[in-house]
Amino acid sequence: MNLTRDILDQQVVDRTGQRLGKVDGVILELRDGEPPRVAAIEIGPVTLTRRIHPRLAEWLGGWLRRHGPRTDGTLRIPWSKVRAIGVDLRVDLVADGTPARAWEDWLREHVIRRIPGSRQ
Amino acid sequence: MRRYLEVALGIFTSIGGFLEVGAIATAAQAGAGFGFRLGWVLVLGTVCVIFLVEMSGRLSAVSKHTLQDAMRERFGAGFFLVTTIPGLIVDWLVLAAEIGGVALALQLVTGIGYQWWAFPVAIGSWLFLWKGNLRLVEDGVALLGLVALAFVVAAVRLHPPVHAVVAGLLPSLPPAEGTTYWFLAVSILGALISPYLFFFYSSGAIEGQWDENHIGSNRFTAIVGMSFGAVLAFGVMLAAALVFHPRGIQVERYEQVALMLVEPLGRPGLYLFAAALAVTCFGATLEVALGRAYVFAQGFGWNYTLNSLPKNSARFSLVYTAMIGSAAVLIALGVDPLALTVFSMALTAVTLPLVTIPFIVLMNDPAYVGEYRNGWIGNAAVVGISLLASLIALVAIPLQLMGG
Amino acid sequence: MRAITLAFALVGAVLLAGCTRSPEARAEDARMKLASWQATRRLLDEQRARGDLPEQYVRQVMRAVEEGRAQALANLRAASAP
Numbered sequence: 001m002n003l004t005r006d007i008l009d010q011q012v013v014d015r016t017g018q019r020l021g022k023v024d025g026v027i028l029e030l031r032d033g034e035p036p037r038v039a040a041i042e043i044g045p046v047t048l049t050r051r052i053h054p055r056l057a058e059w060l061g062g063w064l065r066r067h068g069p070r071t072d073g074t075l076r077i078p079w080s081k082v083r084a085i086g087v088d089l090r091v092d093l094v095a096d097g098t099p100a101r102a103w104e105d106w107l108r109e110h111v112i113r114r115i116p117g118s119r120q
Numbered sequence: 121m122r123r124y125l126e127v128a129l130g131i132f133t134s135i136g137g138f139l140e141v142g143a144i145a146t147a148a149q150a151g152a153g154f155g156f157r158l159g160w161v162l163v164l165g166t167v168c169v170i171f172l173v174e175m176s177g178r179l180s181a182v183s184k185h186t187l188q189d190a191m192r193e194r195f196g197a198g199f200f201l202v203t204t205i206p207g208l209i210v211d212w213l214v215l216a217a218e219i220g221g222v223a224l225a226l227q228l229v230t231g232i233g234y235q236w237w238a239f240p241v242a243i244g245s246w247l248f249l250w251k252g253n254l255r256l257v258e259d260g261v262a263l264l265g266l267v268a269l270a271f272v273v274a275a276v277r278l279h280p281p282v283h284a285v286v287a288g289l290l291p292s293l294p295p296a297e298g299t300t301y302w303f304l305a306v307s308i309l310g311a312l313i314s315p316y317l318f319f320f321y322s323s324g325a326i327e328g329q330w331d332e333n334h335i336g337s338n339r340f341t342a343i344v345g346m347s348f349g350a351v352l353a354f355g356v357m358l359a360a361a362l363v364f365h366p367r368g369i370q371v372e373r374y375e376q377v378a379l380m381l382v383e384p385l386g387r388p389g390l391y392l393f394a395a396a397l398a399v400t401c402f403g404a405t406l407e408v409a410l411g412r413a414y415v416f417a418q419g420f421g422w423n424y425t426l427n428s429l430p431k432n433s434a435r436f437s438l439v440y441t442a443m444i445g446s447a448a449v450l451i452a453l454g455v456d457p458l459a460l461t462v463f464s465m466a467l468t469a470v471t472l473p474l475v476t477i478p479f480i481v482l483m484n485d486p487a488y489v490g491e492y493r494n495g496w497i498g499n500a501a502v503v504g505i506s507l508l509a510s511l512i513a514l515v516a517i518p519l520q521l522m523g524g
Numbered sequence: 525m526r527a528i529t530l531a532f533a534l535v536g537a538v539l540l541a542g543c544t545r546s547p548e549a550r551a552e553d554a555r556m557k558l559a560s561w562q563a564t565r566r567l568l569d570e571q572r573a574r575g576d577l578p579e580q581y582v583r584q585v586m587r588a589v590e591e592g593r594a595q596a597l598a599n600l601r602a603a604s605a606p
Contacts, residue, residue, distance in 0.1 A: 009193045009200075011185075011421055022192060022421035043421070048197050087184050104422065108434040117250055118430045118437075231580030367567060370560040373588040378581070379567055387576045522545065 003038070006085055012043060012077070013088040014095040020075070021100050023089060024048040027076065041082070041089070043100045044074030068106045075100040137320065138169065138349030139268055139356075140404035141221035142214070142311030142465040144397065145371075145458055147353050148380070150304045151360025152371045154295075156280075156288030161305045162357065163289055165312030166350035168508070170342050171501040172476065175483050175494070176318040177338035180325035183488040187322040188418035190488055191478050200419045203474040208412065210471050211316055213464035215408045216447040219245070220457030221401030224374045225394040235454050242448035245405045249440055254327050254426045257410075261403035268400055270381060270392035271355030277384040278362040285358065303519040306512045307462055310469030312353070313509070316411035318475060323414040327427060335492060359384070374458055405444070413439040469516040472509035480506060547603045554600035561592040 003026055012020040021043035029039035046064070050057035064072040075098050077091050084090040095101050112118045150158040176187050183190060192200040222245075223237035248257065294301030330338070363380040364371065371377055374397070381389030410426065417424035417436040430437035451457065479502045483494040494502065545553075568585050571577050 004196070009196055011189060011193070019421055019423045022197075022419075024197065045420070048201075048420075051197055052201060104434050107438060108431050112431050112434050112437060115250075115430075115441075117247075228581060228584065231584065363567075367563040368556075368559055369563045369567065370557060372557070372560070372592055375581075375585045375588045376564055379564070379571065379585070382571050382576050383567075386574075387578075390577065390581060 007038070007041065007089065010085075011088040012041070013090050014093050015091070016094060018095040020091070020093075020095050020098070022048075025051070038079045040076050040078045042074060042076045044072065046072045046074055064103075068110075069102040071099050071102045073099050073103050137314065137317035137404065137407055138312060138346055139265075139352045139400050140311075141217050141397070141401045141457070141461050142307075142314070142468075143349075143353045144221075144356055144377070144400065145374075145461045146304060146308045146311045146465060147356040148360040148364075148377050149371045149462070150308060151357040151362075152364035152369055153304065154301060155361045155365045156285050156358070157292055157294075158301070158304060158308065159285065159288035159354070159357065160291045161308045162312070162350060162354055164291075164508075165309050166346055168309075168313050168501075168505045169317070170346045171498065171505060172313065172318055172479065173321055173346060174339055174342035175479055175498065175502065176322040177325050177330070177342060178335055178492055179482055179489060180322040181330040181334045181338060182332055182490050182492050184326065184331075185488065186319070186326050186414065186418050187482075188319055188415045190482050192419050194482060194485065194488070195478060203471075204415060204419055206471050206474070207315060207415065210464065210467045211408055211412045212443065212447055213450075213460065213467060214314070214316070215405060215412075215443055216450040216455070217457060217461040217464050218401045218404040218408060219444070219448050220451045220455070220460060221374075222398050222405065223451055224457050225398035225401070228375065228378055228394045228397075229391065234457060235452050238448045238451035241402075241405070242444050245402060245409070246441060246444050249406060249410065249426065250430055250437070252426070253428075254324060257406050257426070258324070261399065261406065264399045265396075265403060267392060268352045268396040269355075270385070270389070270396055271352055271359055273355075274381045274384045274389065275355040275358035275362070278359060280358050280362060299519055299522045302515070303466070303522070306469050306516050306519055307465045309508075309512055310465040310467070310472070310516065313472060313505075314468055315471060315475040316408045319415050320407045320411040323411070323418070323424075327425060332492070372458065409440040409443045412443055413437075463520070466516045466520045469509075470513045473506060473513050476502065476506045476509045550603040551600055554596045554603060557596040558593060558600070561589050561596065564592075565589050 008023050008026055010023050012023055014020050023041045024044055025042035025047035026038060027040040027042060028036040030036050046057050046061040049060050061072040077093065081092045082089060083092050096105075147162070150161070179190060180186055185193065188200075191203075219238060219241050220234065222241045223234035226232070226237045226241070227234040252260075325334070325338070359380045360371065360377070363369075363383045364376075369376065378390050378393040381393040383389070385392065413436050414424060416422070416439045417433070420435075422435045423433045424436040425433055450460070480499070482488050483498060483502060486493065564585070568577070568582065568589070572582055
């Protein structure tokens with residue numbers, strides 16, 4: 001299995017088929033004398049930005065934690081929860097309530113709901 | 121019924137995606153400035169679009185990924201971020217130009233300045249997306265857009281000389297004004313081959329849940345739909361060539377362009393021009409805003425769909441809302457719509473290679489297109505298009521500066 | 525990567541160097557634009573005489589003609605001045 005090819009940047013989908021995000025980062029576990037193992041996948045704008053520019057990622061994380069739902073939206077999913085790797089990565093989780101959904105939910109409650117016509 | 125609706129997607133994509141303010145402005149300028157001589161550029165642009173649209177549809181139908189999804193997954197986040205920022209800027213400018221087109225059309229009919237129409241148009245387009253679904257957007261605009269046939273009717277009634285028209289379909293060198301000729305050629309290509317078109321089309325295929333059974337109808341709508349748009353654009357160029365070119369009139373304001381339909385069609389010509397301009401630009405406004413929202417949502421992995429309530433795709437809905445609202449500001453401030461149009465089309469040309477080159481890889485990758493890989497014709501086409509796109513990306517800005 | 529950027533910059537600089545048009549070219553351009561607006565005005569008058577145009581639209585085109593001519597005249601003066 002090729003990490004960058006089959007896991008990184010792939011779409012992650014939850015138990016109900018909802019889109020969680022793209023795999024923005026992969027957490028490897030380094031073990032003595034054995035090849036590294038995938039410990040977890042990570043979803044989040046800070047993780048994504050860190051691949052481009054670590055300083056920018058820090059700044060972004062700070063901003064996200066100070067506004068809206070006060071979280072930087074990083075979700076780490078242990079590899080054990082990954083159920084299938086195909087067109088999308090299916091994970092044994094429900095999206096609602098996870099940090100990956102925090103900003104979506106916050107924007108829905110505080111912005112979208114206030115705009116007329118969003119509910120019918 | 122399903123077949124009919126799918127064909128509607130193809131025709132709509134050509135009306136909002138192919139024939140829109142950029143195509144109308146550049147085709148009119150080309151006809152006025154050079155008569156029939158730039159006809160070959162329309163043909164070239166149409167052929168390129170047919171190939172790219174067909175590939176966008178095939179990619180989505182087989183891989184169940186949109187073009188943007190596939191681009192991030194295959195080329196990584198770095199590629200996505202680097203290509204999405206210029207794309208965002210260009211889309212924003214194009215969106216402002218389209219809103220300007222609708223606003224101008226309303227000015228032509230009412231006499232009230234286009235700046236005043238900027239926000240009403242923005243609100244109207246936004247409402248359409250907020251309350252509507254993709255099918256309404258596709259079919260509604262496709263049907264209304266048939267008014268653009270007025271350009272073809274006008275051109276026919278002006279009795280174009282067939283020999284000269286056909287001669288113009290073959291590539292030729294400019295008579296004298298070299299830079300303007302090539303600048304217009306590049307702008308026409310930028311107007312016809314617009315990235316937002318492919319992102320939108322591929323997203324529509326996924327929202328429509330296409331699969332391998334749709335490969336045939338995809339090919340049909342790509343060829344027929346885009347050709348239909350090309351015929352409309354050609355009508356614009358011909359009318360301009362027959363009314364403006366002999367009189368030495370250069371197109372510098374949209375107010376002038378309406379005259380070319382009045383000449384053959386009388387008073388209704390003015391209203392038909394305004395209607396065609398309004399509908400095509402309205403369709404394009406929706407497509408560009410949606411296209412950019414799709415790109416963001418797919419690039420970052422958010423939920424997105426136009427087929428349910430906005431609250432179910434908060435970030436996606438906010439992207440198109442913010443795009444439309446902010447782009448309208450440019451027009452409300454009084455930026456000249458025609459100048460903005462021509463400028464944004466040249467900029468579009470600069471970002472083209474970023475979109476066409478990935479096709480070379482994706483359309484040959486069995487992980488995405490399975491056994492529906494490109495044949496040698498498809499590959500030759502996409503490589504050729506990418507070379508062309510790279511060339512025009514290089515010369516677009518210099519030509520613009522040289523006084524295009 | 526650096527080499528490519530440098531190459532692009534060089535090409536860009538060369539192309540831009542040929543960018544400034546001569547005053548004669550700009551003057552000629554301005555004259556053609558003046559003629560174009562004159563012709564637009566003639567076409568407008570023809571169609572208006574036929575009763576094909578609503579007055580509010582005629583006013584819009586006349587305004588465009590005035591603005592276009594003013595711009596072209598300004599360009600002509602700028603190109604002719606030393």
